[in-house]
Amino acid sequence: MVKIMYLSPVAHRAGHDDLFADMARDYKLPGTEVHVTSLPEGVGRFEHIEYRSFEGMVTAGIIRATRAAAREGFDALVIGCFYDTALAEAREVSGEMIVTAPCAASCEIAASLSNRFGVIVGRRKWVDQMQATVHALGHRDRLAGFYHVELGVTEFQADHDRTASRLLAAGRRAVEEDYAEALILGCTMEVGFYAEVERQLGVPVIDPSIAALKRAEYGALLKRDCGWKPSRKWSCEAPPEDEIARIGTFDDGPAFGGRIVVAAEDGRSST
Structure with a gap:
C-alpha cells in the first residue's frame, strides 16, 4: 500500500477538507491510502495564503507537518497550494518521503x-x-x-x-x-x-490538486518499485537532527488541525 498525505496549508474547516477527500476518492489508485490534512489553528485561522506575509506565517507549520508525516511513514506529501509554499524547505526535512506541490x-x-x-x-x-x-x-x-x-x-x-x-x-x-x-x-x-x-x-x-496527488502517487511508486529516493547531497542536504533538537521548535505542538482518511480501495474510480 502507498500512503500519501495531502496537506492544505490553511486552518481546518468543514467542507474545505472534504473537497479534497472527494477528489482523492475519485482519482487515487485502489491501493493508495490518502490522508487529507490541514494546519492547526495555533498556526493561524488562515482560509487562504494569497499574500506572501500569510505564506511566511504558515511556513513553520508546513515544516512541522512534513516532519510529522515523515515520522508516520508516509511515502509522499503534497503541499496543497499553487504557490508551492515552502516546497524546498519541506523537502529538506522530509527524509525519504517524496514532497511535491501543485x-x-x-x-x-x-x-x-x-x-x-x-x-x-x-x-x-x-x-x-x-x-x-x-x-x-x-x-x-x-x-x-x-x-x-x-x-x-x-x-x-x-x-x-x-x-x-x-x-x-x-x-x-x-x-x-x-x-x-x-x-x-x-x-x-x-x-x-x-x-x-x-x-x-x-x-x-x-x-x-489532481495533478499534485497523482504526481505524489507516481513518485511514491517509483520509490517503491525502482528505489529512487530523494537526494540528501549538496543543496538537498538536511539539517542535522542534533541542531534541530537544540533549536527546539521544529516539532513543538500539534502538526495537524484536521484529518480525513481515504482508505485504500475506497474510491469511485481508478486510473
Whole structure:
C-alpha cells in the first residue's frame, strides 16, 4: 500500500477538507491510502495564503507537518497550494518521503502533453510570484501566459456558474489568442471545473490538486518499485537532527488541525 498525505496549508474547516477527500476518492489508485490534512489553528485561522506575509506565517507549520508525516511513514506529501509554499524547505526535512506541490506537478504534466501552456489564475496579484515559480521550474519558453479572472481563493466555490464562465473566457483567450495547447488552473480550490473547460476548448486542462496527488502517487511508486529516493547531497542536504533538537521548535505542538482518511480501495474510480 502507498500512503500519501495531502496537506492544505490553511486552518481546518468543514467542507474545505472534504473537497479534497472527494477528489482523492475519485482519482487515487485502489491501493493508495490518502490522508487529507490541514494546519492547526495555533498556526493561524488562515482560509487562504494569497499574500506572501500569510505564506511566511504558515511556513513553520508546513515544516512541522512534513516532519510529522515523515515520522508516520508516509511515502509522499503534497503541499496543497499553487504557490508551492515552502516546497524546498519541506523537502529538506522530509527524509525519504517524496514532497511535491501543485505548480511543479501541473507544469511537469502540461509539458508532457503540449509544447506551450497557459495558466489561469484567480487574481492579478498572484501572477508575479507564480510566474517566477514557473520560470524557476524551467518552463519559461513553454509558458503562453497567465490569465486572471479576478476571483480570490474563497470566491471560487461561492458561485459555480460565475466561476465556470470566467474560467472559460480566460481559457479561450489563452487558446485562441495566444495559442496555448494546454491549460493549468492555477488554484487548488478549482476542483471539478476543469472538465467543462476542457470539453469546450478542446485542449488538456489540468486541475492542480489532481495533478499534485497523482504526481505524489507516481513518485511514491517509483520509490517503491525502482528505489529512487530523494537526494540528501549538496543543496538537498538536511539539517542535522542534533541542531534541530537544540533549536527546539521544529516539532513543538500539534502538526495537524484536521484529518480525513481515504482508505485504500475506497474510491469511485481508478486510473
